[in-house]
Amino acid sequence: xxxxATTDLESDDAMLExxxxxxxxxxxxxxxxxxxxxxxxxxxxxxxTGAGLDGVLAYPLEGHWLLVSFGxxxxxxxxxxxxxVSGAGFEFTCRVxxxxxxxxxxxxxxxxxxxxxxxxxxxxxxxxxxxxxTPSPLGGEPANGDMTSLVIVPDTEVRAMDTPNGIVLxxxxxxxxAEEGEALQQAGTAAPLVALLRDRDPRMLxxxxxxxxxx
Numbered sequence: 204x205x206x207x208a209t210t211d212l213e214s215d216d217a218m219l220e221x222x223x224x225x226x227x228x229x230x231x232x233x234x235x236x237x238x239x240x241x242x243x244x245x246x247x248x249x250x251x252t253g254a255g256l257d258g259v260l261a262y263p264l265e266g267h268w269l270l271v272s273f274g275x276x277x278x279x280x281x282x283x284x285x286x287x288v289s290g291a292g293f294e295f296t297c298r299v300x301x302x303x304x305x306x307x308x309x310x311x312x313x314x315x316x317x318x319x320x321x322x323x324x325x326x327x328x329x330x331x332x333x334x335x336x337t338p339s340p341l342g343g344e345p346a347n348g349d350m351t352s353l354v355i356v357p358d359t360e361v362r363a364m365d366t367p368n369g370i371v372l373x374x375x376x377x378x379x380x381a382e383e384g385e386a387l388q389q390a391g392t393a394a395p396l397v398a399l400l401r402d403r404d405p406r407m408l409x410x411x412x413x414x415x416x417x418x
Contacts, residue, residue, distance in 0.1 A: 224278035224289065224368055229260065231364045232271060236262055241271075244308055246317060256295075256320045261308045267408055268301045268308060272316055275323070277368040289368040295319060296358045297376045298408045311342025312409070315353070319376065331357055331374060332393050336384045341411070350411040352384030353377065354393045359407055378409035386418050 232241070245258040257274030276290035277283065283290060299312050323329045334354040340347035358373035365371075377400065379387065387396050399416045400407055 222278040224276060224366060225273050227366045228271065228273055228294065231361060235360055236264065239264060242308060244313060256317055259313060259316060263301060263306065266301060267298050267406065270297045270312060270316065272320065275320060276371045281368045285369065287369050289366050289371050291323065292370065293372040293374050295376055296373050298406055300408060300410050311344035311347065314342040315376065329355060331355055334384065334387055334393050336388060341378050347411040349381045350378045351381045352379035354379055354397060356397055356407060359405060375407060376409065377407045378411065380415040382415050
């Protein structure tokens with residue numbers, strides 16, 4: 204994954220005119236955070252047409268970053284044959300801790316979102332309730348310690364939106380501690396663990412420093 208410069212979305216009028224689907228995503232989240240201007244992190248294509256995510260909108264909120272991907276859905280003209288669904292039908296979201304005044308989007312969470320998109324585009328089925336176990340800390344970041352797994356849930360604020368190109372769901376990626384991932388694997392379902400995580404934190408922050416939840 205190659206990350207290009209982080210920019211102010213509103214400053215790139217040409218990009219917005221060409222990508223009405225991206226504008227629609229921006230407008231949907233602007234209804235929730237009208238006074239917050241997101242940063243736009245664009246991923247270089249590395250010579251692979253249509254490979255992976257185009258980028259991420261990063262909202263610097265109080266206490267956390269809200270990250271919203273763009274590129275899995277149809278950002279420009281409608282090209283797929285399914286009129287009811289835009290592209291893959293979903294974009295990823297994720298929420299990670301942010302210190303006051305921090306304007307640098309954590310690189311590790313960008314790597315996680317990019318890798319999940321690549322996994323989907325390679326043929327893996329990703330949907331609400333699915334989980335991914337990994338042998339190393341999320342995003343390859345040693346500081347993430349025992350947070351080695353992910354579960355996919357409906358976004359805690361915006362579950363879906365309508366666009367001219369079809370519906371777009373927002374699937375939130377939530378980091379799990381190693382023992383949580385093992386317990387989830389043994390149970391064969393994510394539902395009980397997700398319910399406990401939501402009770403503890405309705406935002407479902409992916410915070411590698413938090414204490415594990417035990418079923």
